[in-house]
Amino acid sequence: MSGPLVVLVGPMGVGKSTVGQLLAERLGVAYRDTDDDIVAEQGRSIAEIFVDEGENAFRAIEKTSVRHALAGHDGVLALGGGAVLDADTRGLLAGLRVVYLSMDVEEAVKRTGLNTARPLLAVNPRKQWRELMDARRHLYEEIATAVVATDGRTPEEVTQAALDAL
Ligand code: S3P
Numbered sequence: 212m213s214g215p216l217v218v219l220v221g222p223m224g225v226g227k228s229t230v231g232q233l234l235a236e237r238l239g240v241a242y243r244d245t246d247d248d249i250v251a252e253q254g255r256s257i258a259e260i261f262v263d264e265g266e267n268a269f270r271a272i273e274k275t276s277v278r279h280a281l282a283g284h285d286g287v288l289a290l291g292g293g294a295v296l297d298a299d300t301r302g303l304l305a306g307l308r309v310v311y312l313s314m315d316v317e318e319a320v321k322r323t324g325l326n327t328a329r330p331l332l333a334v335n336p337r338k339q340w341r342e343l344m345d346a347r348r349h350l351y352e353e354i355a356t357a358v359v360a361t362d363g364r365t366p367e368e369v370t371q372a373a374l375d376a377l
Contacts, residue, residue: 214281214307215288216240217377220351221312222344223292224323226366230312231289233370240286245276245294252276257291266293274300281307295350304354310373311355313348316340318362 216238219227228244235242246257249272253260260269273291277300280288294300314322319340352358357376361369 213285215243215284215286216308217287217373218281218304218307218309219287219289219312219373220295220304220309220354221292221361222314222319222347224319225292225312225314225361226369227289227292227312229366230361230369230373231287233366234373235287237370237374238287241284242287242289243280243284244289245273245280246289246291248276248280249273249291270297273297277303293347295347295354301350301354307356308377309355309357310376311351311358312361312369312373313351313358314361316344319344 217234219231219234221227231244232242249260250256253272255263257269260272270293273294274297277290277294281303290300316337320337323336323340357373359369359372359376364372
């Protein structure tokens with residue numbers, strides 16, 4: 212196994228799972244999502260892991276999960292929105308085809324609203340989105356081999372743009 216065909220990164224709510232599944236269908240390969248792997252392995256939700264153990268512990272779990280998925284999957288792989296925060300995790304992506312699905316802050320607020328299932332957005336979503344994007348944008352750009360803007364586009368249009376960018 213030579214690693215995933217495509218890795219999708221980008222902020223939560225940008226559509227990594229929807230686009231990832233469409234992309235996998237179009238490419239005739241399997242789809243995998245490290246958030247799902249973590250929930251299955253841990254037997255609890257991501258929100259519960261954040262509450263029980265905090266973000267740092269979650270990032271350590273996530274790093275292991277990304278490493279396993281990269282070694283064991285050759286289709287489309289979507290990473291959690293914050294996976295890029297960890298330098299080791301970013302290092303694991305070197306040499307892979309990494310598509311960054313981007314969106315602007317207003318689009319993010321509109322799409323995710325007050326989604327309390329996402330612990331990082333529980334209060335004041337606009338301010339938190341701004342801070343989150345400011346902290347992460349350059350990390351996504353650093354590892355991406357292609358950037359696909361999703362603002363105002365349907366999942367099908369984003370999928371086509373991602374295919375065109377491969
Ligand atoms: C996170 C994004 C989430 C999930 C966790 C933390 C983040 O993944 O890993 O809630 O830090 O941006 P999605 O991007 O799949 O929602």
